[in-house]
Amino acid sequence: MTANLSNLLDKPPPPRGDGQRVLVVADDPGDSELLRTTLQLAGYRVGTAGTGAQGLDRLTGHGFDLAVWDAVLLSHLTRLPRAASRPAGPPVLFLTTCDSLHRLVPELGAGEQDYVTKPLRIAEVLARVDVLLRRRRPDGHTGPLRYGDLVLDDATCRARRGSRPLDLTPAEYRLLRHLLGNAGCVLSKEQIGRHVWGEFRAGEAIEKLVSRLRRKVDRDPGEPALIHTRRGFGYWLGGAA
16 A cells, blocks of 8 residues: 555656647547647647648648647648648647557658557647657757656767666667656557657567667666566556556
8 A cells, every 4th residue: 555655656747738839630529629628737728620621721820839630530641741840840649549550650750740549548648748849849858857766868868877877779778768758658669669760660679679778777676677568568667567
């Protein structure tokens, strides 16, 4: 009981917005209302659109900082990534089902884009929105990224755990950076492969990469493990499992 209470108290609060403008484009009124209410409560200013055409129209010249786009509206996605890839265009968080993911992945380029799967998990949506918007801030972040005794410095691409430096390869650093930026959220192998290499990689390649990273990050027996596996779903970074 005490351990469970401690874990809850140690869990970081969900990220909050600072008045950024988010456009929700979804054809399901229930999803649209859920996202609108949740994002508003989290500190964002939210606009909505019920079709892809309306979404594209609202994005033009309306100053949105991010678009949450339902992948059901796939007929408009061939135009959206090109607009989003321009410096002035907003990053895009796609909503998709697991069985439709293979249709969406070719649309995801190297720009500021990510996805979450349905049924929606609000904590995951808020975390991905926060990560995408953080990349858009002029300074990227206000200093080294931290999770407990784990520290990453994007300026030097170096990481340490406590006083122990972590000798990471570029791929290992990108993976650890992605896990830390989405702390508490399970990342699928597809998401990890696309983020680390910019393309799909076989599950075995990702398993080997995670295993190498885990040996470096969670090396000392006296340290609580930070990198965890949720079998059948993916990997996540957080406190004791």
